[in-house]
Amino acid sequence: MTTEAQEHAASPARPAAKGGYDDKVVHRYDDIEEFDNHLPNWWLVTLYGAIVFAIGYWFHYEVLHSGPSSMESYEQSVAADRRAAAERARRAGAMTDDALVTLSRDPATVAAGQAVFMSNCVACHGANAGGTIGPNLTDRAWIHGGRPTQIYRTVLEGVAAKGMPAWGAQLGETRVQSAVAYVLTLRNTNAAGGKPAQGDNIVE
Secondary structure (H helix, E strand, O other): OOHHHHHHHHOOOOOEOOOOOEOOEEEEEOOEEEEOOOOOHHHHHHHHHHHHHHHHHHHHHHHOOOOOOHHHHHHHHHHHHHHHHHHHHHHOOOOOHHHHHHHHOOHHHHHHHHHHHHHHOHHHHOOOOOOOOOOOOOOOEEOOOOOHHHHHHHHHHOEHHHOEOOOHHHHOHHHHHHHHHHHHHHOOOOOOOOOOOOOOEEOO
8 A cells, every 4th residue: 555545545534525525635634634525516517608608609699690790889989979979070160170070970970971972972082982063072183172171161152163063052961961971971082083183282
């Protein structure tokens, strides 16, 4: 019989632990004893519950896609914040550069502006805004100023000498704002096949 086995055999019997399980010494070294005890039921419930939750979570989000992922939830939250900011910008009254930039960050406003652009502006500026009769709206050069309020004023009031209609009366304030918000998203995108740059008002 080995020394460890002799020590184990010589160890006194221990009373039954709570729950009816006897302590079992499985290893002893320098009077340090390692026991093989029954794990507490609360700990096992926590462990198995976490496993079941993880499996359910994986099926819910990754297999069935029955709920938004954390990234989708984040994007929805950002979209809601931008929508609220756009509403505040509209209610503020007179359009400023900052207000128009805020509108250009709201996906709903930009989508509405794209619809306005496609219905009214493609004849002169092209479907990709690269310019046909009218100038290229996707480069860095602007004939009548490239600041948001300058673009807004150009769309609202028009430039009769250049054949640019005054869209304010036809579209109304809200649709003009949406169209300008969409145009702001096109700046410096340099559409393929666009017209050469026109104007000296360079916008970075």
